[in-house]
Amino acid sequence: MPLPPRQAISTARQRFFEAGTNPQGLVGETILASWRRCRALGLVPDRQLQLEPPEQPSLCELRDRNEALIRLCKPELELLYSDAHTCDSIVILTAPDSTIVEARGSTGFLDKAARVALRPGVSWSENFIGTNAIGTALHERRPVEVRGAEHYFGAHRLLSCSASPILDGQGRAIGLLDISGESSVHHTHALGMVQLAVGQIERRLLERETAGRDVIRLHFDTALLDTPREGVLVFEEQRLVAANRHAIQMLGLDWSELGRRRYDELFDSAKPPCHQVVALRGPGGEIFHARRQGGDGRRIAVTGTLPPSRPATPAAPTTFFDAAQEAQLVRGARLLDADIPLLLQGETGTGKEVWARELHRRSHRAHGPFVAINCAALPESLIESELFGYQAGAFTGARRTGAPGLLREADGGVLFLDEIGDMPAPLQSRLLRVLQEREVTPLGGGSPVKVDFALITATLRQLDADVTAGRFRADLYYRIAQSSIMLPPLRERADRAALIAWLWQQPGTEAARVTLAPEALAQLSDYPWPGNVRQLLGVLKSLLALAEPGTTVTPADLPGFMHQPPPTGTTAPSISHPHAVPRLDTLAQETMQAALDACSGNVSDAARRLGVSRSTLYRRLRL
Numbered sequence: 001m002p003l004p005p006r007q008a009i010s011t012a013r014q015r016f017f018e019a020g021t022n023p024q025g026l027v028g029e030t031i032l033a034s035w036r037r038c039r040a041l042g043l044v045p046d047r048q049l050q051l052e053p054p055e056q057p058s059l060c061e062l063r064d065r066n067e068a069l070i071r072l073c074k075p076e077l078e079l080l081y082s083d084a085h086t087c088d089s090i091v092i093l094t095a096p097d098s099t100i101v102e103a104r105g106s107t108g109f110l111d112k113a114a115r116v117a118l119r120p121g122v123s124w125s126e127n128f129i130g131t132n133a134i135g136t137a138l139h140e141r142r143p144v145e146v147r148g149a150e151h152y153f154g155a156h157r158l159l160s161c162s163a164s165p166i167l168d169g170q171g172r173a174i175g176l177l178d179i180s181g182e183s184s185v186h187h188t189h190a191l192g193m194v195q196l197a198v199g200q201i202e203r204r205l206l207e208r209e210t211a212g213r214d215v216i217r218l219h220f221d222t223a224l225l226d227t228p229r230e231g232v233l234v235f236e237e238q239r240l241v242a243a244n245r246h247a248i249q250m251l252g253l254d255w256s257e258l259g260r261r262r263y264d265e266l267f268d269s270a271k272p273p274c275h276q277v278v279a280l281r282g283p284g285g286e287i288f289h290a291r292r293q294g295g296d297g298r299r300i301a302v303t304g305t306l307p308p309s310r311p312a313t314p315a316a317p318t319t320f321f322d323a324a325q326e327a328q329l330v331r332g333a334r335l336l337d338a339d340i341p342l343l344l345q346g347e348t349g350t351g352k353e354v355w356a357r358e359l360h361r362r363s364h365r366a367h368g369p370f371v372a373i374n375c376a377a378l379p380e381s382l383i384e385s386e387l388f389g390y391q392a393g394a395f396t397g398a399r400r401t402g403a404p405g406l407l408r409e410a411d412g413g414v415l416f417l418d419e420i421g422d423m424p425a426p427l428q429s430r431l432l433r434v435l436q437e438r439e440v441t442p443l444g445g446g447s448p449v450k451v452d453f454a455l456i457t458a459t460l461r462q463l464d465a466d467v468t469a470g471r472f473r474a475d476l477y478y479r480i481a482q483s484s485i486m487l488p489p490l491r492e493r494a495d496r497a498a499l500i501a502w503l504w505q506q507p508g509t510e511a512a513r514v515t516l517a518p519e520a521l522a523q524l525s526d527y528p529w530p531g532n533v534r535q536l537l538g539v540l541k542s543l544l545a546l547a548e549p550g551t552t553v554t555p556a557d558l559p560g561f562m563h564q565p566p567p568t569g570t571t572a573p574s575i576s577h578p579h580a581v582p583r584l585d586t587l588a589q590e591t592m593q594a595a596l597d598a599c600s601g602n603v604s605d606a607a608r609r610l611g612v613s614r615s616t617l618y619r620r621l622r623l
């Protein structure tokens with residue numbers, strides 16, 4: 001006979017936290033998965049919680065920053081607030097990073113909630129607060145209810161919370177709505193109310209995005225067309241570029257497929273004429289009732305093949321960012337949206353490219369291309385034509401049709417110039433001109449062509465020192481470094497253990513079947529990692545590949561180099577000493593040369609074999 005809910009959850013806790021056994025069936029899968037994530041992050045369930053966030057922004061600043069979100073949600077918030085007053089509960093709006101922006105409702109419950117830091121200014125990210133409706137729903141990107149002792153930390157037992165993230169047309173959470181109350185009272189309708197409210201907000205949000213675009217609305221039931229339950233798909237030419245969660249569900253898609261799927265892969269007939277309700281057969285043979293809403297002249301759909309060079313909208317994130325980094329990303333995306341160039345600085349493997357892609361994904365230009373160019377990897381003889389394009393017959397070997405060049409391919413999106421410090425001097429002047437005039441003149445003449453892109457650059461060198469030494473143009477430096485983000489080396493990051501635990505858990509790593517012993521986690525997080533996240537990832541992947549399923553990885557399993565004292569200078573290749581050559585470097589140099597020889601000089605193969613980027617090889621071997 002099933003246990004009553006309270007007893008089931010306390011038995012589940014006892015089995016999971018004390019006996020270390022699996023409480024399957026006693027607690028929902030979502031809660032159990034979250035408990036596992038929290039345990040892997042090293043969170044201790046009976047720990048006294050720190051009530052203040054690490055860097056509490058002023059509440060006014062927080063509200064200012066989230067003003068658009070507050071405005072968007074206002075109608076639903078007002079309705080829910082008045083209801084919450086009478087139900088001894090509160091309504092919470094959070095930013096996408098889980099920080100509570102507003103909490104209103106019953107004054108009695110607001111006081112109780114504030115005692116466990118459920119109040120504005122505090123981040124309820126699962127990484128810090130453990131299993132809770134806000135953090136867990138944002139992690140899962142779907143509605144979640146967490147009641148009483150299902151919360152990871154004992155201190156939160158008094159809460160019963162229902163939350164749903166607010167997703168935009170690309171499946172990105174732009175905020176979250178939550179209703180919280182006493183766990184002793186069963187708030188039967190809270191989750192339904194939150195979902196209804198979020199449904200309305202998302203509908204309004206998507207209406208803004210879809211105005212004037214090629215949209216298909218659909219449902220299995222004609223009566224549900226034009227209601228908040230309908231699926232909405234937005235196409236640019238043939239490409240599916242945005243959708244709502246109902247459409248994603250009905251078509252059995254994943255958010256990461258946006259930008260990649262084509263209309264003709266989803267439906268077996270041509271796009272219907274506008275405004276008529278027609279039947280469309282979906283990918284699984286199911287029949288939908290659909291109505292197409294045509295775009296304006298600019299965006300009206302034309303059938304035909306997609307240009308292959310146009311990159312897809314980036315997939316859903318598979319990256320780890322702590323609360324401070326989240327705040328930096330939000331700020332970075334805002335600067336990018338204001339067309340202010342961003343410079344990312346950090347040692348090799350600290351994640352500069354990961355950050356650039358994430359900033360693009362969060363920017364208004366997420367629909368546009370992300371064009372990454374590694375200035376160190378492009379041979380000097382090719383870099384000019386690759387970047388600026390060329391006219392037909394501009395030089396021997398030029399394509400007959402000419403080429404637009406990568407700068408023009410970035411039009412409408414983000415241009416990422418990696419290793420900008422390695423850009424040859426003559427090209428620095430040409431690039432500066434493009435940035436000032438916002439137009440590109442191809443090699444071999446021809447008229448200048450307007451370009452519109454946001455610029456992110458990256459370097460592992462100390463560019464200001466290069467400017468002083470005359471190796472880098474000062475005017476270009478001041479142009480590209482209007483705002484910069486310093487990515488710290490892994491050895492200086494306070495979130496090392498959390499990052500390792502998170503990487504260990506990633507899908508496809510089989511980590512679910514291999515446990516990482518706390519001592520091994522401690523040793524991994526104490527190591528100085530000269531190759532930063534890239535090197536760490538390589539080690540984790542080898543550990544997982546070598547471990548037998550069901551076993552535990554202990555310190556004895558860690559690679560030999562981690563048992564020796566770190567070589568002198570291991571921590572030296574920092575941005576402030578870019579040219580220091582520690583002993584480890586000599587070793588690395590020899591290994592890289594050997595790999596290159598073994599691959600008959602093929603840089604890509606050698607880089608793959610070593611688990612480093614091509615650019616690292618180019619740079620380190622000065623090819």
Ligand SMILES: Nc1ncnc2c1ncn2[C@@H]1O[C@H](COP(=O)(O)OP(=O)(O)OP(=O)(O)O)[C@@H](O)[C@H]1O
Nearest residue numbers: 319320347348349350351352353354533534613616
């Ligand atoms: N925040 C993160 N979350 C998950 N993985 C990350 C993160 N940061 C870096 N990585 C991983 O670390 C590796 C190196 O990242 P990336 O290539 O962005 O570094 P980089 O600083 O551009 O390196 P380089 O200067 O050598 O080109 C990649 O495999 C990336 O997936």
